[in-house]
Amino acid sequence: MLDRLPLDLRDALADLPAPEQDALARVWVLAEAAAPAPPPFAPPPVEDLLARIRPSTLPLAHDHAPARRARLRVRTWARMGALLAVAALAAVAVTTWTARPSAPSTAATEVAAPGQKRTFxxxxxxxxxxxxxxxMQASMGDTRRVVLTGEAFFDVAHDATxxxxxxxxxxxxxxxxxAFNVRAVSGRPAEVGVVRGRVAVSRGTDRVELTPGEQTVAEAARxxxxxxxxHEPGAWRTGAFYAENATLADIAAEVERRYGTAVTVEPSLEDRRWTLALPSAxxxxxxxxxxxxxMGLTVTRTAEGVRLAK
Amino acid sequence: MHALSVDDFRQWSLDLQASDDRGFAALYTATSPALHRYIHSITRDAEATNDVLQELYVKLWNVRTTIDPDRSLKALLFQMARNFALNHERAKRRRASDPLDDHAEPADSALPADALLDTNQVEDRLRAWIDELPPRRREAFCLSRFEGLSHDEIAKAMDLAPKTVNNHIVLALQTLRTRLAEFDPSFRLDA
Structure with missing residues (x-):
């Protein structure tokens, strides 16, 4: 029985009488099946952990500098190629990105014109x-990267690596x-709101983590x-129109993006603020x-678009 | 953790030094279940356990360049798990003394005494008796018996002298043997 004990336990028991050593060895063997009940839940998935450590390794990884340069060159080249391809195939509504195993990354630029909404x-x-x-520019290499101007809703596939x-x-x-919404329109602070799961938003060394029902607005100098x-982030996908205490200029810009209607606002009204909550627009x-x-405004429609005035 | 060799841990130490996040992911996959159990045995709280577990590995990554492959990474992991879990418990107690936070769960959710009476399974009895050991003795015993740590590794993890670890484990076995003998006379010393 004693030979089933770990060596250091055998040493610890060495001074005891032999029958007691045997009895304690039997207890040790019996106890094998008596491990405490495991926690009724699993450890968090490894990708959660990797996501938390990778930001610190991505942009400043000095130890990988040569590899990174090489990858950047490939990406730049790949993006130029993709731009040419988009120009040549301008009539094709949806471009698919196929990652060839031999290619380190693929990149493409996608545009949704004002009034359009496109799903990829x-x-x-x-x-x-x-x-x-x-x-949006996407490059699906070792790191999946998207550069966004405007607004998009993402439902991201799990890939731990x-x-x-x-x-x-x-x-x-x-x-x-x-699943979450990112808003990065010019002249406005970036906004990120989460519907499902978790995202980390960082700016320089500042970093917050968002869970469902939370959003961050990246205001300058704060x-x-x-x-x-x-409101539910990304509700615009199903036709809702929300504006929270937004200036008329911002709302006009949003209408132009959403519906493709050019909206001009009388300059004296541009800074007026308003809140709109339209579940269906x-x-x-x-x-x-x-x-x-x-607001007591007049709406004038012309060939060029709409004019809002007193 | 029984199946993991000294070489595995050595390789992971080298991976960490080299900022190899794939090696780090492999380390997490291999070691997180045992540390999860260990942390849970201290916090007895699902959310706290997951938080502490992640903090521990993030911290390990942050200090990766200082890791010495010639010292036991396994012991370091358990040591960090223990310290982080105890820090968490201390912070929780501080919050509990704040009148604004009105629910402080007791860390130990003991079973009612008669919950065990309707089973004759020796294993269930043993499990209950292990649970009744003094906390540090139980901890040392479980790390040895169920997580496969050496006495030296337990000493480092729990910040104890190796001799004290020996004592805890021998005393734990003696207590269990006494309980078994009361339950089933065939476990008497002279049997």
Missing amino acids: RLADGSTVVLAGGST RPFVIQARDVTVQVLGT PLRVVPTA PSDTVVLDALAGP
């Missing part, structure tokens, strides 16, 4: 819904497996803050009427 499936299985007036990172204005969004979402008319009535 990326080579890794992730889905992106690109809002009107938005541009390849982080998914979005650059949106001055913030970096690190995806921890999840630390990133986590606040509750007022299938056309620009719905939004403009909801604005014009309560």
Whole structure:
């Protein structure tokens, strides 16, 4: 029986009488089946952990500098190729990105014109819904990278070995497996809101993690803050139109992106703020009427678009 | 952890030094279940266990360049797990003394005494008796018996003298033997 004990336990028992050593060895053997009940839940998946350590290794990995340079060169080249391909195939509505095993990465630029809404499936299985007036570059290499201007909703496929990172204005969004909305329109702070899972948003050394029901608005010269979402992030996909205490200029820009209608606002009104919550806004008319009535504005439609005035 | 060799841990130490996140992922996959059990035995709380577990590995990654492959990474992991879990418990107790936080769960959710009476299984009895050991003795015994740590590794993890670890484990076995003998006379010393 004693030979079933670990060596250091055998040493610890050596001074005891032989019968007691045997009895304790029997207890040891019996106890094998008496391990405490395991916790009724599993450890978090390894990708959660990797997502938390990778931001520190991505942009500043001095130890991998040669490899990184090489990869960047390939990516730049690949992106130029993709741009040429997009130019040549401008009539094709959806471009698919196929990652060839031999290629370190593939890159493509996608544009949704004002008034358009486009849905893509990326080579890794992730889905992106690109809002009107938005541009996105995706490169599906060792790290899945997206550079976004405008707004998009992401439903990201799990892949423990390849982080998914979005650059949106001055913030970096690190995806921890999840569905969420990113808004990075010019002139406005970047906004990220989460529907499912978890994402980390960073700007310089500042970093916050968002869970469902939380969003961050990356206001200039202020630390990133986590606040509750007022509306489901990405509700624009199903036709909702929300604006929270937004200036008329911003709302006009949003209408132009969403519906492709150029909206001009009388300069004296541009800074007026308004809140709109329209769960269903299938056309620009719905939004403009909801604005014009309560604010006492007139809406003039011309060949060039719409003009809002007193 | 029984199946993992000294060489495995040595290789992972080298991976960490080299900032190899795939090696780090392999280390997590191989070692997180045991550390998860260990942390849970201290916190007895699902959310806290997962938080502490992740903090531990993030910290390990942050200090990766200082890891010495010639010292036991396994002992270091258990040592960190223990310290992080105890820190968490201390922070929870501080919060509990704050009148604004009105629910402080007791760390130990003891079973009612008669919950065990309807089973004759020796293993269930043993499990209950192990649970009744003094906390540090139980901890040392479980690390030895169920996680396969050497006495030296336990000494490092729990910040004890190796001699004290020996004592804890021998005393734990003696207590269990006494309980077994009360339960089943064939376990008497002279049997």
